[in-house]
Amino acid sequence: MIDLKNLDDLARKLSDLVPPGLKDARADLEQNFKSTLQAGLGKLDLVTREEFEVQRAVLLRTREKLDAMERALTVLEAKLAEPGASKN
Structure with a gap:
């Protein structure tokens, strides 16, 4: 407002x-x-400052989750690339 x-x-x-x-x-x-x-x-x-700050916080949490998922994916890809990794 x-x-x-x-x-x-x-x-x-x-x-x-x-x-x-x-x-x-x-x-x-x-x-x-x-x-x-x-x-x-x-x-x-x-939008109000309050609405902006809420959306900013949501975006920050989403970025943090995305970063964590990217790190987990990198670890999984590295494990799959190791010699002797089981292939199904």
């Missing part, structure tokens, strides 16, 4: 960039900036 405080801060910073002649419309512009930012960010396929 998008942090609304950060969105408010960004809209406020954008409204601060408004030329002095348009300062009367500053509040309206700030609200428009905020609405536009919310709409644009809402269309993006974003």
